[in-house]
Amino acid sequence: MSDIKEAGFKSSDIIAALAAVFDGYNDEEKKAQIKKTNGIFELRLKNAEGKEGIWTIDLKTTGSVYKGAAKSKPNVTILMSDETFQDLAAGKTDGQKAFMTGKLKTKGNMMFATKLDGVLKAAKTKAKL
Template identity: 80%
Template sequence: MSDIQEPGFKSSGILAVLAKVFEGYNDQEKKAQIKKTNGIFELQIKNAEGNQATWTIDLKNTGTIYKGTAKSKANVTIILSDETFQQLADGKLDGQKAFMTGKLKTKGNMMFATKLDGVLKATKSKAKL
């Protein structure tokens, strides 16, 4: 899944690990995750140098993560820094706290964005991030 990796973005390594976890799901696990989440997250992440990259977590149709904008309409676009995404993935920062302090912005269904924490936690336990 090296096509997910983006030089200069620590988040891309985390997303590559999550993608491997998704790939490792059997059909039943994948269907359960899709049913539980039922939506698409588009992540617009900006690194310390000011460069931006976009990844999509599709838990509505395919149960995959890929680099680039959502192929079908995203439920929510989450705009955040590389460092903030790392903190969310590590469980050091709560998504709602990040939103309230301005470290994370959303476009679209803000309530759906709260499901990202659950996705990261569920995959983190399998991935050993």
């Protein structure tokens, strides 16, 4: 799990917790989450120093979270700051508001990006983030 964390990114703790939740799913839960979401999110986060961290949430094939660019073409690439991702995960802001205010940008299927909120909420209840 420690290979998911990135120094200088507070979001990496949240992403590591998300990965732990996915790893803790039994096959049935994993299949249900994959069926419900059916896609790949690539997260590109910029920290306060301007450094970029990349993580992938694969809910199309493996039902896993890993550090680095998506191994297969992501449905959507989401670009935002480390701080914005923390606010999203904590439920302090929603994706649409972040998008409308320019705090969140997408490349690819913008409508698919709206599913990230649901993925974060499902994992949050399981992980107590």
